[in-house]
Amino acid sequence: MERVFKIYVYEEGEMPIFHNGPCGSIYSTEGNFIYEIEKGSFYRTKNQEEAHVFFMPFSVVVMVQYLYEDGSKDRGAISEIVADYIQTISSKHPFWNLSLGADHVMLSCHDWGPYSTKSVPNLFTNSIRVFCNANTSEGFNPLKDVSLPEINLNTGDTKSLFGGSPPEKRSILAFFAGGLHGHIRHLLLGQWKEKDPDVRVYEKLPLDISYEWMLKNSKFCLCPSGYEVASPRVVEAIYAECVPVLISDGYVLPFGDVLNWKKFSVVVAVEDIGNIKKILMGISEAKYLKMQRRVKQVRRHFVMNGPTKRFDLFHMIVHSIWLRRLNMRILNRG
Structure with missing residues (x-):
């Protein structure tokens, strides 16, 4: 896996909602993974044609922080952002439509991570969704989705x-x-x-x-x-x-x-x-x-190391994604 697995990270989207996330607090695994994969020391490729999966670097935690009105029950803005993002990458790049999203990956440690995917049916049913909230009663499918450890980091020192x-x-x-x-x-x-x-x-x-x-x-x-x-x-x-x-x-x-x-x-x-x-x-x-x-x-x-080390949390997450990609039959891509 370390030698052959390649992940393409979409560059669309502006911070803070995209290419960002919390590296502390109960949601730390979300921000740390986005940081490590975008840093590109392991697995990342700039060549879309050699990618095995395509990572969508949006943060549900940051969406909640910026878009959700405290006390409101309306989470529509979050699902709209995700739907708009999928529309953007699918119109600019061919890969989402070729696989119906099956070789695309999103990651969230927020409780609302599963909800954020329901606005795009192919994201919910086909894509590799990496969640802390890995609840089968809410549609988590262990055959294609990845369970993410929840780690509460108050400081960078573990x-x-x-x-x-x-x-x-x-x-x-x-x-x-x-x-x-x-x-x-x-x-x-x-x-x-x-x-x-x-x-x-x-x-x-x-x-x-x-x-x-x-x-x-x-x-x-x-x-x-x-x-x-x-x-x-x-x-x-x-x-x-x-x-x-x-x-x-x-x-x-x-x-x-x-x-x-x-x-x-x-x-x-x-x-x-x-x-x-x-x-x-x-x-x-x-x-x-x-x-x-x-x-x-x-x-x-x-353990989420900085810099990352073999067999640590970052590599375990990537390995879990790799296993799900191996189990998938991607339309038109083999």
């Missing part, structure tokens, strides 16, 4: 987030802290909020307790979906060498083509939230130690 206490010194069985966002968290907090010394669940942490310390001293980190299926807690847990406990409906996990999540995480069905302690206590020490070692091994795949 190294301080890495590591934690060795397994034998992790005194907390399971930990979660977060607001009542969505029905899954309502169920989790209703069952466990500040009720068990082993399953430490908080809506708000006490001021004298560090969130990072809790991650780094827990064996298992609970990662329930919020309003949307993705949660930055999955990557936070991996950084802290804490085994993720995934609680969601319809969430397609990132990089599932190459990573066996069953080897380094625990999946708890929503209906089993009340049995979390029993499930985790039922995992033997030997199995836990294997899972925890594997968490440390896969961490490099969830």
